Amino acid sequence: MIALGCDHGGYELKQEIIKYLEENNIEYKDFGCDSTDSTDYPIYAKRVAIAIQNGDCEKGILICGTGIGISITANKFKGIRAALCSDCFSAEATRLHNNANILAMGGRVVGPGLAVKIVDTFLNTPFSEEERHIRRIKQIEEDTDITDAYPEI
Numbered sequence: 001m002i003a004l005g006c007d008h009g010g011y012e013l014k015q016e017i018i019k020y021l022e023e024n025n026i027e028y029k030d031f032g033c034d035s036t037d038s039t040d041y042p043i044y045a046k047r048v049a050i051a052i053q054n055g056d057c058e059k060g061i062l063i064c065g066t067g068i069g070i071s072i073t074a075n076k077f078k079g080i081r082a083a084l085c086s087d088c089f090s091a092e093a094t095r096l097h098n099n100a101n102i103l104a105m106g107g108r109v110v111g112p113g114l115a116v117k118i119v120d121t122f123l124n125t126p127f128s129e130e131e132r133h134i135r136r137i138k139q140i141e142e143d144t145d146i147t148d149a150y151p152e153i
C-alpha cells in the first residue's frame with residue numbers, strides 16, 4: 001500500500017501519479033490535499049509519515065512545490081527516510097543504498113513524464129540488503145556522539 005500526500009503545489013502532479021498507480025493496479029491511500037487551494041505541506045507529510053510508521057502503508061510519495069518542505073517534515077519522524085528526487089538515478093540509488101521509504105518530488109520541478117519514471121524506479125527497486133548500507137541506515141537512527149565525529153574537540 002502506497003501513501004500519497006501533497007500540498008497545493010503538488011496536487012496536479014499527484015493526479016498524474018494516481019493515474020500511473022491505477023493503470024498498474026498498485027494500491028494507494030490518498031492523505032490529501034484535494035485541490036489546488038493553498039494549504040500547509042506539513043499536514044500531509046505528517047499523515048503519510050504516520051501511516052508508514054504504524055504499518056498501514058509500506059512506502060509513501062509526497063509532493064509539494066519543490067519537494068523540500070514536505071521531505072524536511074517527513075524526515076523528522078523516526079524510521080522515515082524521505083528522499084527528494086528529480087532523476088531516476090537518485091530514485092534507484094536511494095532505494096538500493098538508503099532503503100528510502102518515502103519518495104518526495106517537486107510539482108514545480110519535474111514534469112509528469114519524468115515524475116512517473118521516477119516513481120516507477122522508486123517502487124520497483126529493492127533495497128540492496130548490503131551490510132554497509134544496513135550499518136549506515138542504523139547510524140541514522142543512533143544518537144550522534146560528537147566526540148567520535150569531531151575527535152579534535
Ligand code: RB5
Pocket residue numbers: 007008009010041064065066067068069070
Ligand atoms: C508552497 O508555495 C510551497 O512553499 C511549497 O509547496 C513547497 O515548495 C515548500 O517547500
